[in-house]
Amino acid sequence: MIMSTLFWKTVKLSPVLLFASLFLASGASAAESNSDQTAEGWSTAAMNLDAEPAASISSTLNDGATLSEPIPATDTSQPAVTVSPRFELADSTFPEPVPAAGTTSVESNQEVLQQIQRYGNEGSTSLDQVTSVGQLRDVSPGDWAFEALRSLVERYGCIAGYPDGTYRGNRALTRYEFAAGLNACLNQIERLIGTGGFDETELETLRRLIQEFEAELATLGARVDNLEGRVAFLEDNQFSTTTKLRGEVIFGLADTFGDTIDGGDDDTNTVLGDRVRLNFETSFTGRDRLRTRLEAINMAEFNSGVTGTNMTRLGFDGEEENDIAIDELWYRFPLGDNLLVQIDAANGEFQDTIIDVVNPFFDSSGSGSISRFGRFNPIYRTGSGAGGTLTYGLGNVLELSASYFADEGADPGEDRGLFNGTYAALGQITFKPTENITVAGTYVRSYYRGKDFNDDEGNVNITGTTGSLLARRPFTNDVATSADSFGIQANATLGRFSVGGWVGYQDAEAKSGANEGSDADIWNWAVNLALLDLGGEGNKLGVVFGMPPKVTDNDIGGREDDDTSYHLEAFYRYQLTDNIAITPGAFVIFNPEHNDGNDDIWVGTIRTVFSF
Incomplete structure (x- = not known):
């Protein structure tokens, strides 16, 4: 009789934890997604700006675009104006390296981050805690899991709904999502246990569930710890919360051939020059940009003093003997x-x-x-x-x-x-x-x-x-x-x-x-x-x-x-x-x-x- 009771309680509690896992995982993912947008919003907003621009203003707000350019190239909430590459705040020619931390490989960490991002792509706002199953407008008493959902909401308090009042119960989930949601729900249940809200039968059921997903929970916990360490490293070593540093270095090997315009011999020798640019890109609102560029250049100008004509000049020349100067300053x-x-x-x-x-x-x-x-x-x-x-x-x-x-x-x-x-x-x-x-x-x-x-x-x-x-x-x-x-x-x-x-x-x-x-x-x-x-x-x-x-x-x-x-x-x-x-x-x-x-x-x- 005891085993029969345990079996049915297990069957009843398992779908409860399953649904709880889904939304707790989604809630955690959405919260993390929002956090990323807060920290990096200006770099993924709606305006594309490059050092060498070129492009149009249409429906999205190169030294690499008409006004149609997103502030960041990856913005998910674009304004009513399209602004081309010259307005982008995030420059695709300047990839952003991520410092290594911990023992997990960069590829492995990126895979986890991509999974977390996928978990939260159903919405960009945080999920709301539900206190009554009646708050979920797409759940009715005739649904097969209605009783399980009501138990989760009223007994365990570990179910969340979307801000529009939906539950979206047919949404698929991965084992990682389940493990993440289960872990969050278990934390809530642990609190209930401390207050005597569980009997021995329910505790046995929980032990079996924990044992079933022990490997996934351990893997997830290790990866989360590693990611937390990497985030802490980035926060401690970041240059600025509002400013990004982007750079470009040019080495130029060049020479001219042929007579000068006065009929004299071309006496120019092969030269090796350089140009260095450091752009400090700052945003205060997420849709603006302040650029401060430092430049040092020493690339020979094949101008009228060298060849007799300015038609022979290079597109990246300048003879400043590598003295550092402010080359651009605009807002x-x-x-x-x-x-x-x-x-x-x-x-x-x-x-x-x-x-x-x-x-x-x-x-x-x-x-x-x-x-x-x-x-x-x-x-x-x-x-x-x-x-x-x-x-x-x-x-x-x-x-x-x-x-x-x-x-x-x-x-x-x-x-x-x-x-x-x-x-x-x-x-x-x-x-x-x-x-x-x-x-x-x-x-x-x-x-x-x-x-x-x-x-x-x-x-x-x-x-x-x-x-x-x-x-x-x-x-x-x-x-x-x-x-x-x-x-x-x-x-x-x-x-x-x-x-x-x-x-x-x-x-x-x-x-x-x-x-x-x-x-x-x-x-x-x-x-x-x-x-x-x-x-x-x-x-x-x-x-x-x-x-x-x-x-x-x-x-x-x-x-x-x-x-x-x-x-x-x-x-x-x-x-x-x-x-x-x-x-x-x-x-x-x-x-x-x-x-x-x-x-x-x-x-x-x-x-x-x-x-x-």
């Missing part, structure tokens, strides 16, 4: 669902803001074109310094951008400051009829004060040091100059094949000197092709062909480019590992300085990028 944040704002305090440039330059596979100095000219339309280089940018998204297909930069915005001197010196103001309309096609029309109004008694070098640079010397300064460096720049950019990506390009026109006007009022016309264009994942995931073959900026007409005689230079470039980016990429490439300038009397100049480089 980016959304206003509502459709408007994104960026404020640059130092060294801002149009291509590094939330403006899409519509050249996604070539615009990055670390993973795109190896040349300065091949990265994007030179009209984006007409302004820099301190300023701000606004981008407003209209649905998924259209966005409007406006930006303003003052070259000497921090200088209170005469003909300086935010509004009295050199500046550039940009307006752009970006149209994206499909996910794979983007077209943009751009206008820039710029002014350069020219050289004065406080400035021996001057700052007239209409084409951003990408074309001929005449295109850079059509009226000499002493003359204050303004320019109206117009550009059309387009890109289409079809599977693993991308084609794009641009056309740029600039109307320059002399604003001082004996030739005040004189005009000059400057043109440039380029087309490019990219084959993605060629030879392996992450690899890229790129080809660029175009005409660097050229003065086609000038009211001042003798300051026009009579012939035409052409730029032809090819590179192959090989993704060696997730954190290392090697890009051999070369480009040739035919008729340098738009003079067919000059010999062609070749530039070759091997760019190796380490990201972390």
Whole structure:
């Protein structure tokens, strides 16, 4: 008789513990999921921002994307606006290493974490304790387990329901889930035992259940202890709760070949240079980003002083002798669902803001074109310094951008400051009829004060040091100059094949000197092709062909480019590992300085990028 009673009590109690296990496990998982979102919410929210950006504002809020980019690439609660890769807070090119702790392998710990994440994917909010079975609106007295559920709720107090008042009793569970739920329920029962709420028969049943799942409980307990140790290690050693450190290091091996433009021999030697960038990415709300970039660079500039022309410059050069300086300092944040704002305090440039330059596979100095000219339309280089940018998204297909930069915005001197010196103001309309096609029309109004008694070098640079010397300064460096720049950019990506390009026109006007009022016309264009994942995931073959900026007409005689230079470039980016990429490439300038009397100049480089 005693054995019969024990048997039926066991049968009655087993389904009770089974259902309890399910929801206690789910509750624990949901709570852990919420904890992760609290700690990492800003890195997985809804905005994608990279060092080299490029992309659209549509329905989700590269130096790697239109306003459609999630703040973090893994955000599960995206806002009503889509913001492209340039807005992402989590940069896919910078994986996040996890420190090791304990004796369990990284793969094993990751497997457990994935299981825990799966357990909680039914909901993102914590489960609520149920005090009456009547609170579960999808459970009725006719259900076969109704009595068991009522016993769990009223006698043992270890059942939980979802916030919407459902129980979801048909949901499947794994043995790990069962073990986790059983362990949590046993803790509740242990409390009841201490108060005398169990008789000997029920205790025997519990002992048998514990014995049945002893191995799973022991394994789960060990793994939970190990994970707790790893979490404690991360908390004790984390850099900051609001700031992430991301880095990029470039080693560049480069040389030029051919005669200089004056007919002299090319005396340049092979060089090995570097560029180091450390980005401190900070978020205060989960949808904003403050970037502070430290940069040290010593990569030879193959400019007019070396080859006789600026057309031979690399896309990642700079000669600062590795002195550390703040290269970027900006704050980016959304206003509502459709408007994104960026404020640059130092060294801002149009291509590094939330403006899409519509050249996604070539615009990055670390993973795109190896040349300065091949990265994007030179009209984006007409302004820099301190300023701000606004981008407003209209649905998924259209966005409007406006930006303003003052070259000497921090200088209170005469003909300086935010509004009295050199500046550039940009307006752009970006149209994206499909996910794979983007077209943009751009206008820039710029002014350069020219050289004065406080400035021996001057700052007239209409084409951003990408074309001929005449295109850079059509009226000499002493003359204050303004320019109206117009550009059309387009890109289409079809599977693993991308084609794009641009056309740029600039109307320059002399604003001082004996030739005040004189005009000059400057043109440039380029087309490019990219084959993605060629030879392996992450690899890229790129080809660029175009005409660097050229003065086609000038009211001042003798300051026009009579012939035409052409730029032809090819590179192959090989993704060696997730954190290392090697890009051999070369480009040739035919008729340098738009003079067919000059010999062609070749530039070759091997760019190796380490990201972390």
